[in-house]
Amino acid sequence: MEFFNQAKVVRLRSHLNKFLVADDDEQTVRQSRNGSSVRARWTVELVEGRNHVIRLKSCSSGKYLTPSNDPFLTGMTGKKVVQDIQANKRDTSIEWEPIKEGGLVKLRAKGGKFLRGNGGTPPWRNSVTHDVPQRTATQDWVLWGVDVVNIAVLESQESFASDLSPMSSFSSRPDIERVKADGRASPVSYLGSPLASASPVSYRGSPRASGRQSGMEFFSGAKTVRLKGYHNKYLAADDDQETVRQSASGSSSRVRWTVEYIDGNPNAIRLKSCHGLYLSATNEPFLLGMTGKKVQQYSAQSKPDHTIEWEPIRENASHVKLRTCDGKFLRANGGTPPWRNSITHDVPHRTATQDWVLWSVDVVDISLSDTESVMSSLSSFSSVVDNFSGSPERIGSPDMRSLSPHTGSPSTVLQDRERKLSSGMDFFRNAKTVRLRSHHDKYLLADSDRENVSQDRKRTTTKEAIWTVEFVPGFNNVIRLKSTYGKYLTASEDQKIMGVSGRKVVQTLPQKLNSSVDWEPIRDGFQTRLKTRYGNYLRANGGLPPWRNSITHDIPSRHLDEILWDVETVEARIEDPPSPQPETIDPEPVLSSSSFCLRTPKSGPAEVNDLWERPSVKKEGRTVYYKVADDDGNLDDDAYEEASFSFNGRGVEDLAQDLEELTGLDDIIICSRNSLNGKLFPLRLALPPNNKTIHVVVVPSTSKVAREF
The missing domain is CATH 2.80.10.50 (Trefoil (Acidic Fibroblast Growth Factor, subunit A))
Structure with missing residues (x-):
């Protein structure tokens, strides 16, 4: 109902980007691409005592959108939708129940069927019926976009309409009228957005009552x-x-x-x-x-x-x-x-x-x-x-x-x-980490190759779907999004496919942060658009491969819903406590033959992790050398050399996940070997600071030596 609560006049746009229009015969309804006609406008009437349903009255004929019991074609399930008058005040056949579906809405009739904009070949093309779609390919045919053409305002705020004076040809007179409950009609301005002001705008001394929304x-x-x-x-x-x-x-x-x-x-x-x-x-x-x-x-x-x-x-x-x-x-x-x-x-x-x-x-x-x-x-x-x-x-x-x-x-x-521009920041202002869900109900993911991004519906709980929110100093309307791999969501200048307008979105970690990693949230109803410095928008593509599940930045001429994102807060932002100062660590500590430890500040393990994981570490990551121990914890130093890789994560947990992928083992324990007696000791607190190169031993949790830890 939030699509209609404050709306006075709306246009309904089908999945084919066509508008629901009332024909001049004052009986049939159909779809048309001409959204500027008065036939595409419908007055919203709220039903007293039933706050979950509405009536839709044509602005051209004054008749209601009505689901009939006559089949559209004999033998087919779809039934006609027509224009009709209200039989009596208790007539519920002209009522529709709006049901939210992402950024769109379904309109359910009294019999449980949905308003449907049909496609295909004639006679189905451009027709409108009410039905329950059974095929997957037609599920979207009952979804409608709602364009608010006019906003219901208080009676005390409508008094200015009677004082409207003739305007320049830039501001056309309103071509629709609001029909009040008592039958009177008063002209109102076409505001076009639930956020628009109800007050007139002055133009050379005269109120502006344009029939269109300013751009x-x-x-x-x-x-x-x-x-x-x-x-x-x-x-x-x-x-x-x-x-x-x-x-x-x-x-x-x-x-x-x-x-x-x-x-x-x-x-x-x-x-x-x-x-x-x-x-x-x-x-x-x-x-x-x-x-x-x-x-x-x-x-x-x-x-x-x-x-x-x-x-x-x-x-x-x-x-x-x-x-x-x-x-x-x-x-x-x-x-x-x-x-x-x-x-x-x-x-x-x-x-x-x-x-x-x-x-x-x-x-x-x-x-x-x-x-x-x-x-x-x-x-x-x-x-x-x-x-x-x-x-x-x-x-x-x-x-x-x-x-x-x-x-x-x-x-x-x-x-x-x-x-x-600042209104979209409300989704991120109190969030530390978020997930972004696209129009396809898929989440924005940082791929494990630490370079590409994609969308996926199944991997919603993985770390790849979680993005850390960072604010840009000096700007109150810009954010950066950092992946679990410590890289930023970046709008690149490379084309996704040669000759096509969409450009790649990748993960990068530039030595000096620039505006290619900056995103400007812009509120769009209950969703947000993320705008790049190029004026493009973060876009979740659909269709056939290679577009399916891909992410680009673009300005779509069609499929405008592909740039809309739902923001889910994973972890709320809290005020950071004063940074603890680490104690001085001896460069070469003397280890006993039976112990191994990492010296930590007195503040406790939680603050230690924050200290080591502070963004002051080198951006290029650290080099990690590793070997895999056998069941008894032994290492054959002569059999093969240590393997190495570049690690860009933050802590022991991230390191364990990377090593599991590299070794193919599940549930491992990361250990360090005592240089004096060769014994293994697990790393449990944090990694050494300043991206220092480390040597570790991978121990399977099912091994004999793991039972001694």
Whole structure:
């Protein structure tokens, strides 16, 4: 019910990324990719006295989503879902029970069946039924994503709606109305997020009541960005200083656009190319007789006009639309020439081209303010802070500078960005170690080769699934994740598969920690996204090998749930006590013939382990030499030499696990041999400090000599 408790109007998105829509015949329902239509919006009604069910009323017809008893096809199990009116106040046939399934929801009807978005060939394609899926392949067909289009607000907070004044064409009038219990209707703004404010935003003296959710968060604090279209190509400014097009090369300076904020209008931006010209929506048709119009570079030296202003509109967690003052959208065209790689502004009417107006925003450079409060609100993943290698040419000086009235971001926008970026830290702030569970109900694992990472559903209790949380000094919105092998989760620049956008995520331990090991948690409902310095997200891939169970960092154009993670706290963080000071250890202690010991501080064994395992040890690990004793504890020194390996773990327990893997033995005891009499003594406390090379003997726990310990 948390998906609907504060929602007034929602859109329901099926596993096929299509929306549940009410047809104009006011009877049938189906799936459609057009999520901007009023037919895709459903008013949420809570049922008095039954806090676990809801009703869904179509915003276009005013009728309820109703599971019928008529079969969709004769002889098939699925039954029709239709639009219908409420028979009486006690009619429970129009009620649906939301059941949470990860980041998605199932809607169960009164008869125990679930709302289902069908795929396949006609007549099943795009149809909606209620059924209980029996096949594994159709289990996901009853899962729905919930997009909150409007939020229910208190009656006292809705009074501002009556005072709304006409707006600039950037802010369209709301096209849906809230139907109250008494039958009255009052316009409200389209907020689109349960975290959005119910208060109007001032725009040149008038309240802003836009029917869409602002996408300014994609640009807040950004100085330079790259815009990547649906075809995985970047918006590029041609060298003729007039035309713009799409380019597959993301490293060129032509694909970088400087962001300018508009004084007096916090909901729009200007984009300036590397040639110093603005991205402009012209009135000249791209092809005579076609609807799309040209987008060009414009100097605007005398006086900037509204043709160079673009309103970002958030479409989902990763994409934004750029709307012109005429209500059209920046569009990356595909198909055959001359459309291929062209850029126009248009309103797409075909289902196949709806995604052509969606853009992902890669922040290449961030604007810096001379105040600490603004600096703390900025993401640390910028070329200014991290010498971002993806930006071959640096625009502007990395020195601290104040924001000018025309190019800086309003302070309210930066404060809002700080709040949003820091919100994901709540999952990690009190955690010492965590497990990360992906959309596939698999856990993020550090592979035993100490290099790769993967996901697995079965190995949930192993040490490989546990990650230590470290905070980055100077930033309140960035963490590092260290594996059980003492290496950091790292976003590398190597491609997972040549020619594909996803890049590898690995374990590394760089000599000097850099921002490739930094991750920015961003809250997404009850889950989190982990953002890299490149603007990509930690992604748990599905599908067929080699993608299955792989981990990459990427910005998905589809399968947005693959970048969502559930955070499970394994060990809570407590305040560390003052560090104990170890007593001086003699470099060459004299050992008796019947004893062997490691001198420890007086604080006790628990603090000793913390002392030896402090991160001040050398990063490259220690060399361990070992031999395996026979049943009587004897070693044949002449038969073979000691084997060795590099050990990067922390204590005796980690060393035992590594030796078990190397020797193939189970339940071993690690011993040291007395140099005077050759007797074996088990290591029980901790390893010597400073990654000093050690020589050990592996003794099977089932041997005769083990019984003497």
